[in-house]
Amino acid sequence: MAPIIPIIHCLLPYKETYTPQNAGAVALTVEGGFNKSAFSKNAVVFGRHLSTSSHLSTPILGNAMYQGLAPRQPWLRGKNIGLARAYLHHIKRHGAPDLLEVHGRLQVAEYIGRKRPDLSMGLYLHNDPREMKAGKTVSMRRALLDRMTVIYCVSDYLRSCFLDGIDVSGEDAEKVKIIPIAADRLLKHPPPKDKLISIIGRMVPEKGMLGAAKALASVLPRYPDWKVIFAGAQRFEDAPPSAYEASIAEALEPIREQAKMTGFIPRPEIMDIQNRSAIILAPSEWQEPAGRVVIEALACGAALITSRRGGIPEYAEGRAIILDEGKPADLAEALERLITDENWRLSWQKKAWADYPFDTAHMGAKLDKARYQALGITG
Numbered sequence: 001m002a003p004i005i006p007i008i009h010c011l012l013p014y015k016e017t018y019t020p021q022n023a024g025a026v027a028l029t030v031e032g033g034f035n036k037s038a039f040s041k042n043a044v045v046f047g048r049h050l051s052t053s054s055h056l057s058t059p060i061l062g063n064a065m066y067q068g069l070a071p072r073q074p075w076l077r078g079k080n081i082g083l084a085r086a087y088l089h090h091i092k093r094h095g096a097p098d099l100l101e102v103h104g105r106l107q108v109a110e111y112i113g114r115k116r117p118d119l120s121m122g123l124y125l126h127n128d129p130r131e132m133k134a135g136k137t138v139s140m141r142r143a144l145l146d147r148m149t150v151i152y153c154v155s156d157y158l159r160s161c162f163l164d165g166i167d168v169s170g171e172d173a174e175k176v177k178i179i180p181i182a183a184d185r186l187l188k189h190p191p192p193k194d195k196l197i198s199i200i201g202r203m204v205p206e207k208g209m210l211g212a213a214k215a216l217a218s219v220l221p222r223y224p225d226w227k228v229i230f231a232g233a234q235r236f237e238d239a240p241p242s243a244y245e246a247s248i249a250e251a252l253e254p255i256r257e258q259a260k261m262t263g264f265i266p267r268p269e270i271m272d273i274q275n276r277s278a279i280i281l282a283p284s285e286w287q288e289p290a291g292r293v294v295i296e297a298l299a300c301g302a303a304l305i306t307s308r309r310g311g312i313p314e315y316a317e318g319r320a321i322i323l324d325e326g327k328p329a330d331l332a333e334a335l336e337r338l339i340t341d342e343n344w345r346l347s348w349q350k351k352a353w354a355d356y357p358f359d360t361a362h363m364g365a366k367l368d369k370a371r372y373q374a375l376g377i378t379g
Contacts, residue, residue: 005042006098008376010124011087011112012047013104014071014079017084018061019050025181025292026103027106028128029154031062032182036364039371040064044097046087048079083217084108088115093141098375099149105145106134109163113147122150122374127289128161138165151176154290155311169241177370179314182292182363183299186271190301190353193278197228197335198302200270200280201293203245208283208307208326210244215332220255223339228255231273233264274300278345279338282306283326291315295358303348305334315358317353 010030012018018027034040036063040063049068071082072089091097100107109123123144129135134144141162145151153159156178163176164215201207209230216228231246233241239264241249252259262269274280280297287310294315297304304320306312316322319337323330338345372378 002234003174005039006370006377008039008043008099008101008105009087009091009097010043010045010101010318011084011108012045012107014048014083016047016103017050018045018047018066018248020061020242020268023267027061028183028292029124029126029181030064032184032360032363033179033367034062034064034364035182035184035360037063038368046090048083066304080105080108081111084111088112091116101152106132106140109148110134110144113144114258117147120149120374122152122371123148124152124179125158125162125289126154128158128160128287130164135162142166145172145175148175150172150370152179152370153177153202154179155179155314157287157311158289163226177366179370180358180359180363181292181295182358183292183295184301184359185356187275187300190349191275193302193349193359194276195226196273196277196279197226197279197281198231198273199228199282200274200296201282203230203232203242203248205244206284208285209248210251210284211326211328212281212283212331212341214250215335216356217251218328218332219336219339220258222336224258226227226258227250228259229273229277230259230261231265231357232262247265264266271296271300274302277302278349279303279305279335281331281335282312283323283331284309284312285326286310288312294320298352298358301349301353303345304352305331305338319355321348 016024016026030045034043043064045064045066046069049070069083069086071079072085072353076083096119099120099122101124103124105320106129113121135141159176159178182308199212203209220226274296280302282293284307289311291312294306294312298319306316306320306322308322308324321334
């Protein structure tokens with residue numbers, strides 16, 4: 001007789017779009033966590049209803065089923081709690097899972113945990129919980145630790161943020177797992193590189209986009225055969241350019257013949273740019289918990305320049321150039337050496353390609369082990 005596979009539910013933040021074209025970091029982590037998972041056949045991802053018109057594609061990301069929900073009374077306590085209320089209504093009618101994994105929203109985990117104390121629950125952290133509702137104080141996080149069956153963190157840095165000020169040992173410490181994010185390589189060999197520099201992600205100040213634009217504008221006039229692409233927008237969707245995006249465009253004006261800002265583009269186009277890029281920049285200015293752009297740059301064998309922020313070094317140490325300060329002048333210096341010193345550039349490309357443990361098989365194995373432990377299943 002085949003073993004019974006437990007039922008896993010994942011509840012996304014309201015804003016997350018679970019489609020191949022518009023997926024953000026959280027959606028891609030959820031997809032990666034089921035890609036090679038033993039639980040994928042009995043997994044259901046819950047999120048908001050998604051339009052199948054205009055720029056939103058059908059939610060068919062990954063192996064798990066997707067169930068769209070309409071938030072219940074979102075005007076009362078916001079869209080995320082409204083989504084939580086809709087989820088509770090759904091499982092009241094259709095049955096509860098063996099394990100519910102709440103992604104990103106601590107207040108949602110707290111709300112569902114209080115309304116359904118019988119549920120086995122996992123909280124999946126993608127950002128610093130000390131800056132979130134229901135996680136700002138030690139007592140709030142302590143209460144979540146007590147209520148949750150398991151807590152997943154995308155880096156050791158994030159684990160330390162959650163446990164900041166909490167005295168833990170034994171079973172409590174064992175509850176809080178580190179599950180690195182993942183991105184699979186689609187090619188068996190390093191792709192050929194153009195004289196192309198790319199900087200990919202949300203066009204927001206904390207990502208260091210403006211400083212990167214200034215660094216590029218100071219270097220690239222001396223190397224007219226090199227091009228740069230800024231790919232992304234303020235959000236993972238089509239929208240008018242923000243004031244910050246306008247400031248980036250202004251900074252790039254001295255190299256306007258070499259630089260391109262794409263705005264939002266679908267993921268397949270992003271992946272093509274990454275594969276063609278000889279150099280990728282990820283100059284984050286905030287304490288980035290992990291950094292999906294970092295592992296995607298490594299996955300395509302690019303020479304990567306990034307910053308020593310948050311959990312980034314856990315992924316990039318020894319595989320990329322990590323700037324301690326991240327000032328435009330430091331970035332410009334590293335960038336110019338990569339452009340002019342081909343051997344140095346090739347050495348970083350080889351390091352990125354040679355040592356890459358961040359595929360979904362590795363992630364899935366760690367996540368499934370944590371799920372089995374949470375469910376009390378051995379063997």
